Amino acid sequence: MSGDLFRALILRAGEGVTRISFESLADADLPPGDVLVAVEYSSLNYKDGLAVTGKGKIVRQYPMVPGVDFAGRVLGSSSPDYHPGDLVIGTGWGLGEAHWGATPNGRAYRRNGSCRSPGARHASGHGPGNRRPHGHARRDGPGGGRRGTGDRQPCAGDRRQRGLGSVAVAVLGRLGHRVFAVTGRPENAEYLRALGAAEILDRAKMDPPARPLEAQRWAGAVDAVGGTTLARVLSETRYGGAVAACGLAGGAELHTTVMPFILRGVSLIGINSVSCPAGRRRWAWERLAQDLSVEALESITRDARLEDVPALAEEIVAGRVRGRVVVAVGPVTG
Ligand SMILES: NC(=O)c1ccc[n+]([C@@H]2O[C@H](COP(=O)([O-])OP(=O)(O)OC[C@H]3O[C@@H](n4cnc5c(N)ncnc54)[C@H](OP(=O)(O)O)[C@@H]3O)[C@@H](O)[C@H]2O)c1
Numbered sequence: 001m002s003g004d005l006f007r008a009l010i011l012r013a014g015e016g017v018t019r020i021s022f023e024s025l026a027d028a029d030l031p032p033g034d035v036l037v038a039v040e041y042s043s044l045n046y047k048d049g050l051a052v053t054g055k056g057k058i059v060r061q062y063p064m065v066p067g068v069d070f071a072g073r074v075l076g077s078s079s080p081d082y083h084p085g086d087l088v089i090g091t092g093w094g095l096g097e098a099h100w101g102a103t104p105n106g107r108a109y110r111r112n113g114s115c116r117s118p119g120a121r122h123a124s125g126h127g128p129g130n131r132r133p134h135g136h137a138r139r140d141g142p143g144g145g146r147r148g149t150g151d152r153q154p155c156a157g158d159r160r161q162r163g164l165g166s167v168a169v170a171v172l173g174r175l176g177h178r179v180f181a182v183t184g185r186p187e188n189a190e191y192l193r194a195l196g197a198a199e200i201l202d203r204a205k206m207d208p209p210a211r212p213l214e215a216q217r218w219a220g221a222v223d224a225v226g227g228t229t230l231a232r233v234l235s236e237t238r239y240g241g242a243v244a245a246c247g248l249a250g251g252a253e254l255h256t257t258v259m260p261f262i263l264r265g266v267s268l269i270g271i272n273s274v275s276c277p278a279g280r281r282r283w284a285w286e287r288l289a290q291d292l293s294v295e296a297l298e299s300i301t302r303d304a305r306l307e308d309v310p311a312l313a314e315e316i317v318a319g320r321v322r323g324r325v326v327v328a329v330g331p332v333t334g
Helices: 046-053 120-126 132-138 163-174 186-195 227-236 259-264 278-291 294-300 306-317
Strands: 005-013 018-026 035-044 069-077 087-091 108-110 154-156 178-183 197-202 218-223 237-245 267-270 301-305 324-328
Touching: 005 046, 005 306, 018 046, 018 306, 035 046, 035 087, 035 306, 046 306, 163 178, 163 186, 163 197, 163 218, 163 278, 163 294, 163 324, 178 186, 186 197, 186 294, 218 227, 227 237, 227 259, 237 259, 294 301, 301 306, 306 324
Parallel strands: 154 178, 154 218, 178 197, 218 237, 237 267, 301 324
Antiparallel strands: 005 018, 035 069, 035 108, 035 324, 069 087
16 A cells, blocks of 8 residues: 555535545545556446436445446455456446446555456457357357358347447457448448448437337347337347347337247347456457457547546437547556
């Protein structure tokens, strides 16, 4: 434990509002934990936006340091798994919700869950990566196992073109799928095509409520929106197809019927990266390292400073951020 002070973004509960402040802290101010990490990067997720603006019930106790993921270097550890100098990442496990998260300028303690060691800035750019076990197996649609044979099954790359969505479009495109990217912002079309989208669909076409079964269009889908959009995707998914439900940017409600499931054998797969077991995380990170090119990641991510977080949080909740924002939190050590 050193006496150095570091700056942290701290949220406090106010009269019906979330009060944001930048404060200088010392290691002694950090909650207890067995690994002390010098945080170098974090990223701004939709959930962070909800936490910092107070527009979502994300923070379970105040004061809270937000930031659901980080990359950095171990400074001290009483855990047999981590040693000073290790490059580590942390995502989920209640970071920035129940446990102090990743936007103290330079320090974080690990309480539980796993950390691993990729390149810090790129790691923060990735975001959660546990989607793939299911998609991997099912993305081939009817007749399976024909990946990469030019059998470009149409799959609705992500519904929306931000962090999670951009990664899904880039990975699905790289794996040879014919990706239809859906967005409410046509100005993003070139960005999406460069990432790997074959077709761009206007989000307005996907939002109207659907009949229990619509014409079969998709071998699979990655959805970050929920609501009527997810219900329509399910009704349009082909026999044996799979839909990964990851988000609720368009609403938490899901009004659907059993028809896609019992008449077309469609699978609806829930994705949660927060409490995903360590083994599966490791597998997902290895797949991300394999299936998401550094070039795509560079085009998806943009850099910001800790001071920019409050304003960017308003932007991401308002749907005005594209791709993923990587926040340079602390001094970069390598
Ligand atoms: N399951 C998990 O483990 C996990 C992990 C990370 C994120 N998530 C969730 O996934 C979702 C996306 O996260 P993100 O970080 O990628 O957020 P993001 O970058 O802000 O992306 C949100 C997307 O939602 C679309 N959108 C915004 N408001 C909408 C509305 N009212 N109706 C329909 N679409 C709307 C936007 O589409 P346009 O392109 O059309 O503007 C945008 O692309 C969030 O709900 C987040 O909580 C879940």
